[in-house]
Amino acid sequence: xxxxxxxxxxxxxxxxxxxxxxxxxxxxxxxxxxxxxxxxxxxxxxxxxxxxxxxxxxxxxxxxxxxxxxxxxxxxxxxxxxxxxxxxxxxxxxxxxxxxxxxxxxxxxxxxxxxxxxxxxxxxxxxxxxxxxxxxxxxxxxxxxxxxxxxxxxxxxxxxxxx
Amino acid sequence: xxxxxxxxxxxxxxxxxxxxxxxxxxxxxxxxxxxxxxxxxxxxxxxxxxxxxxxxxxxxxxxxxxxxxxxxxxxxxxxxxxxxxxxxxxxxxxxxxxxxxxxxxxxxxxxxxxxxxxxxxxxxxxxxxxxxxxxxxxxxxxxxxxxxxxxxxxxxxxxxxxxxxxxxxxxxx
Numbered sequence: 001x002x003x004x005x006x007x008x009x010x011x012x013x014x015x016x017x018x019x020x021x022x023x024x025x026x027x028x029x030x031x032x033x034x035x036x037x038x039x040x041x042x043x044x045x046x047x048x049x050x051x052x053x054x055x056x057x058x059x060x061x062x063x064x065x066x067x068x069x070x071x072x073x074x075x076x077x078x079x080x081x082x083x084x085x086x087x088x089x090x091x092x093x094x095x096x097x098x099x100x101x102x103x104x105x106x107x108x109x110x111x112x113x114x115x116x117x118x119x120x121x122x123x124x125x126x127x128x129x130x131x132x133x134x135x136x137x138x139x140x141x142x143x144x145x146x147x148x149x150x151x152x153x154x155x156x157x158x159x160x161x162x163x
Numbered sequence: 164x165x166x167x168x169x170x171x172x173x174x175x176x177x178x179x180x181x182x183x184x185x186x187x188x189x190x191x192x193x194x195x196x197x198x199x200x201x202x203x204x205x206x207x208x209x210x211x212x213x214x215x216x217x218x219x220x221x222x223x224x225x226x227x228x229x230x231x232x233x234x235x236x237x238x239x240x241x242x243x244x245x246x247x248x249x250x251x252x253x254x255x256x257x258x259x260x261x262x263x264x265x266x267x268x269x270x271x272x273x274x275x276x277x278x279x280x281x282x283x284x285x286x287x288x289x290x291x292x293x294x295x296x297x298x299x300x301x302x303x304x305x306x307x308x309x310x311x312x313x314x315x316x317x318x319x320x321x322x323x324x325x326x327x328x329x330x331x332x333x334x335x336x
Contacts, residue, residue, distance in 0.1 A: 051296035065297075093195070095294070
């Protein structure tokens with residue numbers, strides 16, 4: 001095949017590829033018969049961790065377990081459960097780890113307040129350091145003898161510069 | 164003294180990081196330990212007309228092993244399960260998770276069946292009740308139906324000898 005024909009062939013092939021992908025994406029979209037409910041499912045799923053991939057939310061993950069858990073969330077919402085009840089259902093099974101936002105409780109105090117404690121400690125250290133420096137550096141006027149020495153030094157320096 | 168404080172802080176950091184390295188972030192501590200095992204009644208894998216319920220195991224120490232034919236590590240774990248079964252230390256019941264019946268039966272025929280029986284949890288609901296997030300997982304359940312131990316990942320000879328077998332013996336006393 002001539003280069004031009006190869007090129008045209010590739011363009012056509014690529015076009016078909018993209019058409020194929022977009023068609024598949026259309027099919028993969030879940031049938032949202034209730035957009036308000038779907039929105040609620042999605043919002044809650046963003047607060048929950050996928051246990052398989054761990055650094056993904058339940059909303060983002062494509063793991064099979066994530067799909068199942070999203071279905072659970074959807075079903076329970078349909079059954080009229082509140083978000084709190086659903087979170088309680090999940091933490092009873094998977095622990096607090098399932099929550100993306102760790103709860104404020106004694107074991108997580110260090111996590112929540114640690115940075116502020118460190119910041120406070122840093123400020124105290126900084127303040128004390130600055131204060132001590134200020135005490136050390138005192139403006140004491142030079143004695144006549146020192147003034148004469150300084151002048152002599154300065155004169156020789158400039159003398160050298162000129163020479 | 165000036166150099167001691169940063170040094171101590173640095174060493175502390177190293178210790179924390181070193182401990183962090185030895186931990187497996189995939190092992191999520193289960194909130195179900197020392198809680199009653201969730202009840203279920205499911206169809207048996209070998210004969211779907213029969214059911215099995217966790218309630219039937221009251222008064223016995225038993226293992227509930229979550230497995231599936233799509234689970235690669237389960238294949239790795241399988242010989243260990245057969246060995247436990249042969250030793251007669253504790254009965255193993257299987258929770259076949261999100262599987263196809265034909266595949267599961269063929270798997271047991273090919274590799275051997277360490278289970279007293281397996282139940283079909285094909286929609287994974289019971290798995291969710293047990294907080295399962297990856298097979299294999301194994302629960303050790305005591306005579307009162309309380310979960311006493313959970314193994315996430317395959318039971319290795321080491322885990323069996325050092326952690327599970329001593330607990331099984333103690334619970335059977």
